[in-house]
Amino acid sequence: MPRSRPRDVPASLEERLAQLDALQQALGVRFRDRGVLEVALRHDSFAHERGAGTEHYERLEFLGDAVLNLVVSDYLFRQYPERSEGELAKERARLVSEAALAHLGRRLRLGSYLLLGRGEERGGGRERPGLLADAVEAVLGAVYVDAGYGVAHALATRWVGELLQSLPARAEDFKSHLQERLQGTGRQPRYRIVEAVGPDHARSFRVRVEVDGDVVGEGRGRSKKEAEQAAAAEALRWLDAVERRRARRS
Template structure:
């Protein structure tokens, strides 16, 4: 626990922000696997802060692109936002901040590589942002978000970010059809701390592709990638 407390000081220096209520920072860095193994504080983890931080991040990035790119269409802005707030981008930022090193997590989660798991790191960054929002308000949360995502935002301007296959697939299919695309998690394998998800994507009642990943988002992206490749080959 002493190492955890020392990490809080280091992280605040990295972010150039000091929490008025340090308890919010502590909670942002507690993974649910830790509270599961330490009964009595089952609700003391970062899941609610992650939920809040996700909404704050979407608002901040939407506002940023809206005012920065007045010439872009709604569809273009949506794609740019998706590339910014997607799991790979947020995990990249979390790794740069070394969030994995600061997290409290269960032993099983840690043994399975949780400190470097993209979904867990992305969630932790969102929780961190949610805690800043509660601690100091939207403007400070905006400053921290744009500060830490500056590199990602610059890459988006020059087209260097990873592809968002779900958005690409939707754009391709909507050229010929307005029917919705459906994603389903068709299988979950492994223990809770090391699950592998399998997702399928369907359009007009036909399965177009499937994919696996360590998170539901990753599995859906892989399913969309397969569907897009198959569709473009047959078109």
């Protein structure tokens, strides 16, 4: 009896090309080399099953993460000239968080286009937020490689606009989020002021947050509280990255 295919895995080259065409339409981008997009959708579990030399999306994810952070930083800098560095850092952390990127991944139906190994497929990888977030960054990296920064910038800017409309508008308490996530591991964040400059009426603070003696985030703000929130936001991104790497290895 033939083994059934996992959900959404194409049965033929023609079906796969149709999937890639549908994704390009959703992105609003036409790839000159669809092979780059194919790599962006190939999880390392799939590549490992195929054997040595099979490319997967981690390098493109690395590149896409850098492009996304630059585009979001540039967008916020120009859009909100009245906001401080700490406020901009908090908003950037919200827009590039795992939850935000997974939201984009679900809207693009990226899970249905991914190529996964059998274990990842059985474990529900297509719906896993961390995996969807990784795939969003990998796809953006693929756009950058294939079409250049201008096209990648336009796509990421459109995503930022969508997220600003769809995500909750309230400011998040990043310190509380970090505290809650670390509590389960028995660790505690430690905040340390490393710089305080300027006159009393216009002070600027720089704060670092440490976990087990390692610096995992740094932020600036017009008050200690604002700088601590910015540092905690950066630490949450570090924690997201650690947990995503751990999940890929499991």
